[in-house]
Structures are given as structure tokens and as C-alpha cells.
Amino acid sequence: MENFTIKRIFDFSLLRRLFSFAVPYKGSFYLSMALTIVLAVLSPLRPYLIQVTVDKYITSQWMQMLITITIIQILLLLVETVVRFFFSYLTNWLGQSVVKDLRVAVYKKIVHLNLSFFDRTPIGTLTTRTINDIEAINDVFSEGIISIVADLLMIVAILVVMFAEDWRLTLISLSPFPVLIIATWMFKESVNKSFHAVRNAVAALNAFVQEHITGMVVVQAFSAEKREYARFKNINKEHRKANIQAIFAYSVFYPVVEIILAISLGLMVWWGSNKVLSYEVTQGVMIAFIMYLNLLFRPLRILADKFNTLQMGMVASERVFKVLDSEEHIPDNGTVKATNMQGDIVFDHVSFAYTEDRYVLKDISFHAKPGETIAIVGHTGSGKTTIISILNRLYEIQKGQIKLDNVNIQDYALDELRSKIGVVLQDVFLFSGSIYENITLRNYAISREQVEQAARLIGMHEFIMQLPGGYDYQVMERGSTLSLGQRQLISFVRALLYNPAILILDEATSSVDTESELLIQQAIDKLIAGRTSIIIAHRLSTISKASQIIVLDKGEIREMGTHEELLKQEGFYHKLHSMQFKKAVSI
Template sequence: MKGGGDNGIVRPVIEQDEIKNRIFDRRLYGRLLHYLKPYIAGVIGSFLIVMVVSLAELVQPLIQRRAIDDYIVSDKNIAVFQDETTANSFLNKYSYLNLKRLTYEGRYFVILNSADLNKINQQDILEFKNKGIIGEEKVFLIVDKPENIQILNKYLPEDQHPKGGKEGFKGWFRVGDGQIAISREQLNKVPKSERFQLRNEAANKLIWLALAFLIISIIRFIAGYFQVIITTIFSQKAMNDLRHDAFAHLQKMPVKFFDVNPVGRLVTRVTNDIRAIDEMLSSGVITIIQDIIMIIAIVVLMLLLNWKLALVSFAILPGVVWVIVIFRKRTRPVYREVRKHLAAVNATLNEHISGQKIIKLFNQYKRKREEFARINQEYYNASMKQMKLFAFFRPIIHVSSQIAVALLIWYGGGQILRNAITIGLLMAFTQYISKLFQPIDDFSEKFNVLQGALAGAERIFDLMELDPEDYREHLKTGIRLQGAIEFKNVWLAYNPDEWVLKDVSFKIEPGEKIALVGHTGSGKTSIVNLILGMYPYQKGNILLDGKPLESYAVEDIRKNVGIVQQDVFIFSGNIRDNIALNNKQLSKEQIIQVAKYVNADKFISKLPLGYDEPVMERGATLSTGQRQLIAFARVLAYDPAIFILDEATSNIDTETELLIQDALQKIMHNRTSIVIAHRLSTIQNSDRIIVLHKGVIVEEGSHFELLEKKGLYYDLYRLQYT
């Protein structure tokens, strides 16, 4: 299986989680959107709900404004025209205001609110005030009902000839359309209890406005609830897909990749980094969209309500935008560094917890504690740098919002004193300013989530962009091999110019039993790895049943090769699952038969739950011999054409080794077998022994033939038995 670039040499790729000085590009966003595409209905639904919530947010201050200006504090002036001509002239001149003329007993009335007065030529207003047409005082409008007339007559005279201007109104007067006008000054002369009765109509309107405000609040609550539920559902599904794809991609990576990348860093990518993306999708992206919509809508609405007041309120925004830009630039490398150091912490934890026994045996806990303390301190420093940025940004935004409110009070208050705007409008602007700065104020936290997620996405997709091992699935046939193996001038290097195998050639016939012998590092296990397709080789050819290794699907090769290694990996679960490895075709009886065949049933049957006995991760509750017997049963359960024993009996006691030797004779019958062993007693009955030294075959023959040559094999044998 010759490799691709670098002459087949696989290089380390993410071992240090290096920080990249590039901006998150569109491709990154595109890949994230790819995982949301199947759940686009949920995304659209969430977006529509966000629109409903945003609309509710915008309407509520307008309801407050109307309640204050129309029913609590009047902002209305009244123009009294004594003749129709003057009234019509005024209405025609300002026809764009759509003012309504009211008539009562030969007099003509036009009701003007503060917004209308701001749009009328100030020279005309001054002229009308001097002529007594427009009154200086604000008036309330009361329903013309007998009970109201009775109260008014009790305390105030009816003003038969009302005039405004400097004289003011003397009492109350009818303006037509079933309404009575009365100034605030005159209304205050009526006792409180009866004054409320006069304004009963306004009180009823306030109830309806309050009810509308309450209904909108309930709608906001319900919409917000469903928005969170829908967003969480599609984000969790999208991240479930991403997590599955990331794990599946890891499963397809070549073995060399795992040799040079710590497990903790890989775990961080599939867990913490994806969790950060999930947090962004479930609580960041949609709310950011909502915030953007709200900011644009509020700015537009404020300009429409009163552009001068709006511009005063926005005076602080350029500085806020500048702070956001600076914050955004400085946080990118910080968030990447936090992720980098978190991965280092996880990698160190994984390594130290896995090697805890060795750490204790060699009294290394103090040094390892110091090592972890250093890595943990680096993570702490990076996190504190992140927090300092956060702590600097948020107070600035909060103070900016308060400055905007102060400007609004200063300018808006002066406008109220000039009767240019109303109290209700000022209060609405105050509400809108708070709503405008609230998303900006929360931006630091949301940006925290966003940057963390994008940093995580960058690392995840960098991992997924690495070329996986070519499993050649298009060549899959499910073939059963005969077991012939041939190496032709094979060269292998794990690192450039560091040859592990040098021009190795040999042939194994189907059913032949071969042993590989040599000092540690001579290349025995490397030969096995090449047969399994675990590593790419650089030169030569490997044939299985006379066909190149590359002409088989990797899955077909590995189904035909069973291997028992010295370090047996036992999965969490029970004994049966570790033998069957999720092979549904194996019945319980077949599993027991296989276990008996390799003498594993003797210890399994003594366990409290037998084959259902739970085992801990890596088989911590089992002895080395028991784990290796389970491994023998696991291999035989799949009935491979080629059997490989990689120094699997080197750590087994004599009694267990006798049981295994008995099983090996049965296992190797009519099956191509390759045995790697330092203990030469396990290979004396091999058909042929291949002796390797520094990656080169130096001797080949049977046990007795090699002893007669008195070469390297003879020296190894003499060292063990003399």
C-alpha cells in the first residue's frame, strides 16, 4: 500500500494545535450551514418566531407613548376659529397633516397634538397665538355626557366664547363630535374623585392598552419559549450529524495519525469544540440575527418618530462601533489560544490518568503534578486574558448606553419645556435606547460564544479536511483469501530517510507456519502492519494470493487477517461482547464453543455472571493472561484465513502458556500463521523462521537448520537457554 505525497511518509498534522493567523473565512461559515441545511424548516421557523418577538419589542414602547400622551398627560392644543374661511384656509395650507375640523354653534375647532405643532410654520403659530386662535394651554378631551356636564357645572363655568392665546381658557367648552375640551389648569379645580369620573373614558382606554401590553408580553413569552425549543432541536440534530461525521472521519484516519496526535487533543475536538458550536447555534446565531433586526428597526423607527431626537441619541454610536471593531480584532487570537491550551490540558489528563500506575510505581507524581500545573497555568493565563477583554468591553458598552440616555434627557427635556415634544415620546425614546444598547451590551457575551464556536469549527474542519486512509471500498468483494503472502523488495520508513525495512523479500505459502525473530526494532511488527495495510510502504510490492495488496479493499484484507497482540484492548461491556465485537451472526453457543476451543471458558465459567460478566475499560479487572485468552477467542470467532500472533505470550505465566500452546496447534491448522515471539520456545515447531536484524532478513530456515548455521538465531537461542 504505497503512500501518496512525501513518498508515502505520513507526517504529524495537529500535534501542537498551532494557532493560525487567518480570519475565519466564508468557507467555514459555508460548512457550518451545510449541517443546518437538512433542518432548514426549523431554522426558518425559528427566524419567523424571532421576527414576532422583535415586532413585539418594537410595539410596546409605542403603546406606552400613546397611553401617556393621549390618556394620562395631554399633549393637545386647540385652535378656535370664529369663521369658516379662516379655518378652511388653515386646513388647506396644512392639508398634508390630515387635520380634522370640528364644528359647534358656529365656531370651528382644530385639535393639534405636539407632532402637528412641530410641522406647522412657527410664524403661523405665533400669529395664531397672538390672535387668540391657538391656546397656550394643553387640553383634555372629555366625552359629552349628562353626568360629566353635571360635574363640570358644579365646579366650573361653561366657556361660551373660548379663546386661547395669552388669556387662556376660562372653563370648559364643547368642540363638537360629542367632545368637551378643558385645560389642565381648569380640570385640576375638580376634586380628585369626580375628576377621575370625568376621565372615565380615558381610564377605560388605558385598561385596553394595558391589556394589549399584557397580551403582547404573553405572546413574547410563548414565542420565546418555542423559539428556544425549535432552535435547540435543530442545533442538537446538526451537531449530532457533525459529531458523527467527525468520529467517522477519525475512524478512517491512518494509524500514523494516531501515533503523532495525543488522544486528549482529538477528544477535545469531538467534544468541547463541537459543544462550542452547538452553544453558538442554540443561543448565539439566532439571537444575533434578532439583535441585528432590532437594532436596524429601532434606528429606523426612532428617526421616523423624531429625527432630531434620534440623532442626539445616536451621537455616542460611532465610538461604540469603534470599540466593537477593536474588541473583535483582539479576541480572535485570544479565543484560539484558549482552545489550544484546553486541548493541551485534556491531552495531559488523558495521558496521566492512563499511565497512573507507572506514575505511582516510579514516584513521578510530583513531577507530573508540576507538569500539569504548568499546562494548567497556561490555560488559566489564556482564559484570564479572555476575561480581561470581556471585562473591558462590557462596562464600556454599559457606560455608553448611560451616556446616550443622559444626552436624551438633556436634549429631550429641553424640547418638552419648549412644547416641541411630549413626555410620552421622550419615554418611548428612553425605552428604545435601552433596547438598542441591550444587544450591544450583550454583544461581548455573544461574541464570546461566537468566537469560541468559530475557533472550534476551525479546528474541527481542519481535522476533517485531512486526507483519510483510502479504504478502497469500491474494490470490496467479501473474498475469502487462501493465505499466500509475498514481499518483493519492500522498503518502509515511518520518518524521512529512517528506513525500518530495507529491501525485504520472502514468500509464505497458504497454510504455512512462519515465525519472525529478531532483536527489538528489527522490523518484525512492521511486517505485520504492512500486511494489515496499517502503514504505507515506499518501495517494492506486497502480494496476497498473487495479487497486489492495493487491489483489495482494506476491509477485505482485515477480515481475512486475525491478530493477537501483546497489549490486548478490552472494551467496556461484558465478556460476550468483547468476543463477538458486535457480530450479530455469532450465537451464544458459538461464542462459548470458541471460548472452549482456546481454553478461555475455564475462567469465564467461574465468573459470577459468566459470559455476561461486565468488564471495565481496557479489562482492568482481568489478568493479562485472561485478556489474551479473550483475544484468542475474538480472533477465532471471525475464522480468519491468516493468523498473526504478535508476542502475545511474552507476559503469560507458564500454566496459561500451556493452555495457549494447546489452542495454538488447533488455531494454526490449515491456516497461514505468522508468529512473532522473543520466547523462542513458542516458535520451534514453525515450518520456517525468518530472522531480521535492523530491517534486513539475515537468516531463514527451520529451527534446527538455523541452529546449525550458528548465526544470529543461534546467538538468540543460546542467550535464552544458557
């Protein structure tokens, strides 16, 4: 579960970095700031014109000037409305533009992070950072700092006019302001804490829902619906509690502001009425001051809320920049092209650990010549899958080196390296979309004819054409509408289409029925023909023809040789083979 910590509002280094994303839109930014000045100037004009109207033209019954000032008032109102529209539109447009660029930058970063990062970070956390946190950054522009500057400028403009008109009346009217400042500060702190609690609860909800929807098969298979439902209710209860705390703060604060405004108006009327009777203050000034106070309190009602919005945006931006600053990616400094790769693989004393010095592979050395088929067997957790993960640099090794065609894999450009290694996993992942899109991975440079040709070679074309829409058949998320064997065969078509120099098959037939296994085995024979292949096998019967079999145990190579050679040794491989043979006979 991710945890939000309180961040200072005016962390200028963070603000500077955040506003650097607005540089491409600096014209809109400067224009919105100019509009804040225009709004500040326009705000006190109408009350001032009403004051002049009452004091000069109503008492003297100068009808022509009354009509003229009324028209001016209407025009000012229209101008202010138009300016506010453009100000609101510009700030929101600017915020959405920054959000768009930030979201692209974050996603680009995420897809280049190494798998170690994803091993430690829940999917729900990354979803929160990519969606919720970045959306909160939009508020920094639309409701945050620019809007706060506009409100502060308007407050300053109104106060300047009020003091210029009558400083004594102004001081009397503003005497309750210390109470308002204290109430605003308490409100800000209260809402700030509840907002942090809300965002923590949102992160927890995202992580929980993402995890449990993905693992719903396990939840239902073990009748854990009630227990998981109870856990969800508790997390949702915390979310509700945090929101209610924020609602309570708002429910208290806004009436307090109204009461303080009423007291200010009462003090102004009490003091001002005496001055009006003694002709020290005009009636127009009294009317104008009532309007000034209302204009003054309008932004003060929401200023604390805007500061909280700004602070939450700062917290969100800190978390987003933490993702952007992550150095957990595979360095892509290689320049060697992988054209005409033959598939000569050398592991030279390779050791690898996922965390610190807890090595899962220890001093691994073997050589696969071009066109050979290497099989890797061993108990669960022996390091079989790890070997293929480090071959295509999903993880970086700590010791030794891996060479392809006598070139260290770190010297290849990363996309060049991976384009020459085809991987078919045991758990085939299919994306939402058509079968054609899943086979090509949305590489529209690959023609429909090429896809059909590859499918015919694998023996999958007839099955695909029987589906509604054929190659345009829409696959549900993770390919749930297809059987495991069908998903495997689609992944074979994908691998064959990209024509890799090296093919990796990870437990490709371990979880399918006998009929599907025969189809898959035929597809495998076509796939491995003429290319170097590494097969991670659970069923030893499928690897008897391998050029070389490597037996792994606890991250170390115990035995190496052909099927016949290893059986003659009567060692680890012989024991595995005997156990599977006895199991098959008993069945």
C-alpha cells in the first residue's frame, strides 16, 4: 500500500520542475496571468461606480449620467464575464495539456522500467500514480497556484480601494479578520490531513480491486468471497471515514465565514451609520463597502480550499516525479546491430540475484551452437525461467557474461537484441483486441497475408477462421474466451511471424490436454527448425531429441548431456525421468 506524506506547498524546486512541463504552453500561461491582473482591476470598479452614482447623480437627479453609468456597469459586467470565461478555460486547458504530457512521460518511463521494479510495486499503485496522481496535478493549474494568485490580487485591489475611500471604516470592517485567519488555518490543516487519508485510502482501494479482480479465479475457487468482501468493506470504510472528516471541516468552516462576514457588515453599519448622520461618510461609500466586503469574502471562502488543492497537487507531483526519476531500467547503451544473427549462445560463469547477494543462479556455463536445441529441466524454483529472463536482458546479471554470436549481449541495442529472441511463455498473455492485433502486437506494418501464412504453418488458420469474424474476432482480457492450448498456438504464430534467430519455449505443454499437446508439439517442431532453441520442459518426454539437456538444481548445473547420456549416468536426470515414468504408468 502506498503512503502519502505531507509536502510543503511552496517547495520551489518541485514547483519549478512542475512548471517546466508548462513551458511548451508558456503563451497560454502568460496570458492567464495577464487575465488575473485584468480581473483584479475590474473587481472594485462596479462598487466604485455605484458609489459615485449614489453620491453624485441620484441626489442631483442627473438622469443622463445615471443611464450612462448603468450602461457602463452592464458593459463592465459583460467584460468581466468574458474575461473570467477565458481565464477559466485557459487555466483548465493548460492543466489538461500538462497532464497529457506528464501521463505520456510517465507511461513511457513505466514501459522501460526493469522487471525488478514491477516485482516490488503493486499494479494498483502504478495505476494510482498514472491516473489519480496526475489528475491531481491538473488542479495545480486549474484551481491551484494561478487561481490563488488571481484571488490574492483581487483581495489586494479591493483593500487598496477600501483604504483609499475610508481607512477608518475599512479597519472597523476588517476587525473580525484575525478570527477568520485562525479559522482558515485550522480548516486548511484539518482538510489537509483528511485529504491525505483519502488519497491513502484511494491507493489502497485501487491496489485491492486490481489485485482481486485479476485473481478472482483463486478467490472463487477457494470460497474466499466473504473474507475478501469483508476486507474490501474495511478499506472502503476507511475511505468513507476520511471523506466524512473533510465534509465535517467544510460544514464548520463555511458557516463560520458567513458569521464573520455578518459581523463585519454589522460593525460597518453600526460605525458607518453614525458617520453618515454626521456627514463624515456618504451613503454611496456605505453601499460600496457592503459590496466590497462581499467581494472580499467570496475568494476568502475558498482560498484555504485552494491551498489544500495546491498541496495535494504537490504531493501527487512528488510521487509522479519519483517514478520519472527511477533509475531502475536496463541500460540501453549498446550500438551493435543484430542483423543476420546465427544464434550462437554462450553463458560464461553467470551468476544472478534478484535481491542483493541471494543468488538464484550460480556459476552457470553452457554453449548452444547455432541451430541446436537446448532443454533445461529441474524442480520448481531451480532457476529455469530466470535463465531466459536474463538472456533477453529483462534483468541484469551480477557476475559473468552472456554472448550471442561472440558479442556480449550488453553491447547490442536492446530492441535489436529482443527482436531476435522469440519467447513463448507457459501463461500466454493476450490483450483485449482482435486475434490479428494480438498476433502482430499492433504492428500494422505486418500484412494480413503474412499473418495467415504463419498461422497455416502452425496449423491454426482453420481454427481462427471458424471463429466469428475470423482474424477480427475480439479476444477478451487475458484471452479468457480461448482455451490454454489455443492461446499457446496463437503465441506460436506470433513467434513465427517475427522470425527470431533464437526461440525460447517456457513450459509450453505443461498445462494442456493430450490432443492440444500433440498440436503444440507439431507446432514446436516447425518453430525450432533451423533456429537455436531453448526449451524449459516439465514433461521430459518432450525433450528427448534435444541436442543438449541441462539439469538445474537450486540455481546450479548438476548435469549436462543428451537424453541417453544422462540416463546412463543414473543421476539427477535419471531420477526425474523415473519419477515421471512411474507416475505415467500409475495413471
